[in-house]
Amino acid sequence: MKRLQHPLVACALAGAIAAAFAGNAFAAKKPAAEAPMETIQAVLTAPPFAPPPITRKTPAHVVVDLEMVEKNMRMADGVDYNFWTFGGTVPGSFIRVRKGDTVEFKLKNHHSSHFSHNIDLHAVTGQGGGAEATFTLPGKETQFTFKALNPGLYIYHCAMAPVGMHIANGMYGLILVEPEEGLEPVDKEFYVVQGDFYTEGAHGEPGLQPFSLEKAIDEHPTYVVFNGSVDSLQGDKALTAKAGEKIRIFVGNGGPNLVSSFHVIGEIFDKVYTEGGTKYQENVQTTLVPAGGSAIVEFKADVPGNFVLVDHSIFRTFHKGSLGILKVEGEKNPEIYTGQQHDIDYKEGVPQGSQYK
Numbered sequence: 001m002k003r004l005q006h007p008l009v010a011c012a013l014a015g016a017i018a019a020a021f022a023g024n025a026f027a028a029k030k031p032a033a034e035a036p037m038e039t040i041q042a043v044l045t046a047p048p049f050a051p052p053p054i055t056r057k058t059p060a061h062v063v064v065d066l067e068m069v070e071k072n073m074r075m076a077d078g079v080d081y082n083f084w085t086f087g088g089t090v091p092g093s094f095i096r097v098r099k100g101d102t103v104e105f106k107l108k109n110h111h112s113s114h115f116s117h118n119i120d121l122h123a124v125t126g127q128g129g130g131a132e133a134t135f136t137l138p139g140k141e142t143q144f145t146f147k148a149l150n151p152g153l154y155i156y157h158c159a160m161a162p163v164g165m166h167i168a169n170g171m172y173g174l175i176l177v178e179p180e181e182g183l184e185p186v187d188k189e190f191y192v193v194q195g196d197f198y199t200e201g202a203h204g205e206p207g208l209q210p211f212s213l214e215k216a217i218d219e220h221p222t223y224v225v226f227n228g229s230v231d232s233l234q235g236d237k238a239l240t241a242k243a244g245e246k247i248r249i250f251v252g253n254g255g256p257n258l259v260s261s262f263h264v265i266g267e268i269f270d271k272v273y274t275e276g277g278t279k280y281q282e283n284v285q286t287t288l289v290p291a292g293g294s295a296i297v298e299f300k301a302d303v304p305g306n307f308v309l310v311d312h313s314i315f316r317t318f319h320k321g322s323l324g325i326l327k328v329e330g331e332k333n334p335e336i337y338t339g340q341q342h343d344i345d346y347k348e349g350v351p352q353g354s355q356y357k
Contacts, residue, residue: 037061037102044093047227048239050189050250051096054178059100066093067108068117068136068158068171075223076230076321078206081199083228084117084158084169090228091193091254092156092173099180101148105130106141113138117166120159122292123175125149131159151179153276153294155252164256168198168216170228172254174294179278186298187245193252194260194289194311194322195228196221203320219257224316226309226324233309233324241301243330248298255291261312262289262297264326266305271298286312301328303337 042064043051069088075081086092097103109117116137120129124146127133133144157163158171174193198216199209203223215222226233233239241247253260263286272284276294281287289295301307309324310317317323332339 039063041065042095042097042103044087044095045191046087046089046093047091047191047193048233048237050094050176050191053185053189054096054098054182056098057180059098059102061104062097062101063104063106064095065106065108066095066119067110068113069110070113070115072208074229075197075199075209075225076204079199079201079204080208081197082169082208082210084115084166084171086119086156086158086171086173090170090172090195091191091252092171094173094191094250095156095175096178097148097175098178098182099148099151101177102145103148104143104145105134106143107134107136108141109136109138111139115166116160117158117171118142118160119156121146121156121175122154123148123150123152123156123177128159129156135160148177151177151278153177153250153252153273153296155254155292155294157254157292164216165211165213167254167256168196169211170195170197170254172252174250174252176250183248186248188239188241189248189250190239191250192226192233192309192324193254194224194226194258194262195254196256196258197223197225199223216256221258221320224258224311224320224322226322230321235325238306238325238327239309241326241328243301243304243328243333245328246298246300247326248296250294250296251287251289252294253289253291257291258311258313258316259291260289260322261286262295263287263310263312264297264299265308265310267299267301267307267326269297269299272296301326301330303333304328304330305337 039061118131118134120131134142136142158166198212199222200212269284271280273280273296307326311322
């Protein structure tokens with residue numbers, strides 16, 4: 001005859017067995033520890049070029065090293081200006097990350113600088129877009145880290161007081177946060193940012209020109225240019241492509257004051273991601289780019305030719321400098337565009353529209 005267990009002992013034994021099974025079940029459901037993020041040094045490029053597209057499918061820890069440099073550079077033929085720069089160029093270095101990336105941002109101010117600077121990245125969610133964390137004296141380095149939460153194309157700029165003066169001296173650039181799925185592939189990508197500049201001397205007056213606060217306040221720019229100087233996208237520095245290639249231009253407007261009416265003469269934008277966001281408009285002739293804003297324009301170069309980039313506030317283009325060239329080479333396609341077919345005299349008569357008084 002089997003010996004009966006005491007009820008209390010049986011209950012305790014059953015409870016222990018149940019707890020053991022529950023513990024095993026809980027352990028089985030516990031998620032595995034996530035693998036650490038890959039650490040990547042960001043590739044920074046000078047205008048008019050953009051870093052290569054991001055092909056990875058997972059977020060990374062991206063380290064950005066950016067140095068602020070004050071330096072004399074060409075504004076126009078015979079005209080120099082003391083630009084304040086991110087990375088030694090105007091606009092500053094192009095930064096390219098991916099949604100979900102953790103961005104470790106190191107900001108340096110070169111020892112030769114005379115002023116303190118910082119950075120406000122419109123892609124950052126946090127106080128001042130990073131400006132509060134990056135008050136950087138000459139010879140110093142500051143650092144902060146942010147999560148890239150929102151895909152899009154964003155302006156960054158110096159936000160040190162007086163903010164307008166720092167921007168007017170060239171302290172702006174673009175940061176692209178690619179969507180998780182990436183951007184559609186294209187054949188060529190370019191980086192073009194408009195800016196308005198205010199000098200004491202008149203347009204074209206030679207020598208090293210100082211900044212004019214009075215002109216800046218009155219919003220009367222001496223120069224309105226692409227990529228920091230007159231003719232920056234002309235001659236040997238023109239953008240180049242081949243007929244049939246799909247082109248993407250990351251367009252920014254550093255301001256500090258003027259809105260840009262960006263247009264490419266002889267082309268129609270197949271897509272415009274307005275204000276640098278994730279939605280696009282199709283078949284656009286001219287797109288507004290606000291001061292402190294951006295746009296992404298895409299089009300196919302169907303035929304060869306010299307296509308002119310302008311701010312369609314047109315006197316700026318032909319009298320203040322906002323003119324660039326996209327040189328497209330390839331075979332002609334008369335089904336799309338013939339070029340001039342004749343130049344002949346025509347019979348004189350009553351002027352067209354004479355019936356309208």
